[in-house]
Amino acid sequence: MFKVAVVGRPNVGKSTLVNRIVGRQDAIVEERSGVTRDRKSYVAAWRGHSFELIDTGGWLEAGDALEVKISEQARSAMADCDIALFVVDAAVGITSEDADVAELLRRISKPVIVVANKAESESRRFNSWEFAALGFDDLIPVSALHGVMTGDLLDVLIDRLTENAPEGSIDLDDGENSETDVDDGIFSVAIVGRPNVGKSTLFNRMVGDDRAVVHDMPGTTTDTVDTVIETDIGVLRFLDTAGMRRRAKEASGTEYYSMVRALKAIDSADVAILVVDGQEGVTHQDQRLAERVDAAGSPVVVVLNKWEDLSSEDKLIRGEEAEEKLAFLTYAPFIRISAKTGLGVHRILPAVQNAIVAYRRRIPTRELNVAISEFQTVHPPKGTKILYAVQGATDPPTFTLFSSRPIDAGYMRYLERKLRERFGLGPTPIKMRVRRRSD
Template identity: 40%
Template structure:
């Protein structure tokens, strides 16, 4: 018996059968002195040889993150480089690097070499770990046999609780360590924030585009900063700032109140904080230096905001440094490189002089309104009916897929599920998105479309 299901009959209960966007997994930072086996341990935790391992201190220079899964739970392991104390400011350098790693993580794995024992460097990091209030697992590495476990027991003196004896090289004790990691990881998504209250606005962008100047100008000019969120010297600082009579919670990723100077390798943690700020925000102001050509990093940040589903406002800063020639080139760059972000609002401004800062408030509100737009199902399907009638999908392989039914699964960002009679070309999906914008607006907000082709039923004998 062949499938005689009515083409207009759709199982709407399937709409919520899978999550549309998963919360980012928690982050575990692996810290310790050089050559204590951090990268080897990271490879053991993630179950594959990904981190570069060599029996030489200082091989890991960049901070690299890896996805890991244990007992069905996902998390991210961050492999950090060790620190080599110098003659000047050893404790300060150690504390700074440790704070950077801790600030970006939900939990910390502190690795100590059992053969070498506890050194002054380790004591300096322990003091930072205690102040951080972050959950910490003490790992006594290079415990290859029963005899070395007695040496690992001496690590109790660090005051971080029970040491976990492991051998990253052979895998001894790694399963118990992974269980312990899962026990201290938070259950809730790390970007979870309280609902209600002032709208959350993140100001992001590559270095030296004027994020700090914009934050300071808004905060000082309005003189309405009524709260500073507590945190470490490297954590983002949220500030309540009034813009055009509306109070917003600005999520600081530029560090306008940092006390610690940014050190080498800081860019990796800055990128993690930027991602965290984007995830916590409702609307992101991406600051771009208008006096310089658009860069790949600018485009990556814009794409990151779009993929994260946040409302977007592009602020072309340093407008006071542009002349007519530069503005003509900028117009061409926008037409060429930012065509996919044509839905985003933009403001030409100068944080230094205050030019056009008064336009930020209305632009933010417009982006939030587009981000929260919801279209009734009846109105949406009437639109799809007209669209399919006037612009049907091209015939592919003798078949012509159609949109059978559509619904808006959520707002913030506007997310639509389209049930179709077959797979649709990516170009047609982009056409549908463009027509959705023409019909319903969504200015300043990305649109997420999920296509669900109807599965053919097998013939029954």
């Protein structure tokens, strides 16, 4: 699939253009620079041709440590793309930063279409031709916010992508909404946690590439970044999410939309890796986030990060506190790691694999009922009898128990624990339902 990088200096409307092309509000847009920090990819289509659209942060020749990392992400996207959409601001004109980006694009030697954004009026469209001085053949004035000339831009883009493409190399869209393309059967793993607990460092360590911007300032990741990689346990989609620090209804602006993306990632993921700052310990915010992850119904792997600087005594204390405060995640493994040094990170994928196996486990009806009968013999329920049991679904394992009378909560917890032990369901949540049936 062709790769199209959307590049330019900060705050020229790159993410607005991305949203216009993909046809939905996926990229976070706010009227200040630096909101987009990581590369993020989307599948878009035009005239029956699909392509990968890569949104990047604003490129700057120099800046602070975070701005340098954002620029490195943009530079990588430029180097890796088949064509670049170089977005400039028609309301401002050519700036020194625009000239710097143009020089970088010429050195990379990739095809470039200059997109003069914010050209809503006729006068701005006329004045936008000054950007021809940047030295590229294709120049299209558009208004990404209002949709003006974006169809013309896409026509030129598809023409440039296909005019020199070898026969059979072009991806044809099947007419379905590209949003459904993510439902490809690949197991997805969301990395979630509070800000600045090391999620992006862990994400980069696990995917083997500096894909997400890492910086020691809370809130660096403002959107969900996903990467599909081949691992020792098969193909996985890793989702690096923004840190969540408050209730969604209390957040505003960029933080609100970042939180919405993160919550969506939690709900859609097959496994969640909950990252906790091991030095700080489990906070009230960690507990609330863990409850939200647990409510999503997917397996959870709890990772206690920054473990390398703790003393032996502190490690014991922090580990016991974490398991006590997150006791409702009875099925979740707790793994001590250092994402920075790689200590213990190798244990995460096996835990994820165990969770995948347990999440998809289906128990034969006969084996299930033999086990339920044995459990009742050892510890009979009070005032009732379980007559029959079936597993109605997987992802997660869901059991329906047919009994003569209601079953109390304590006995249901007993059955859940015994089923986990008998059938190796430890790393996944279990759903259990009761239906009354007369003897």
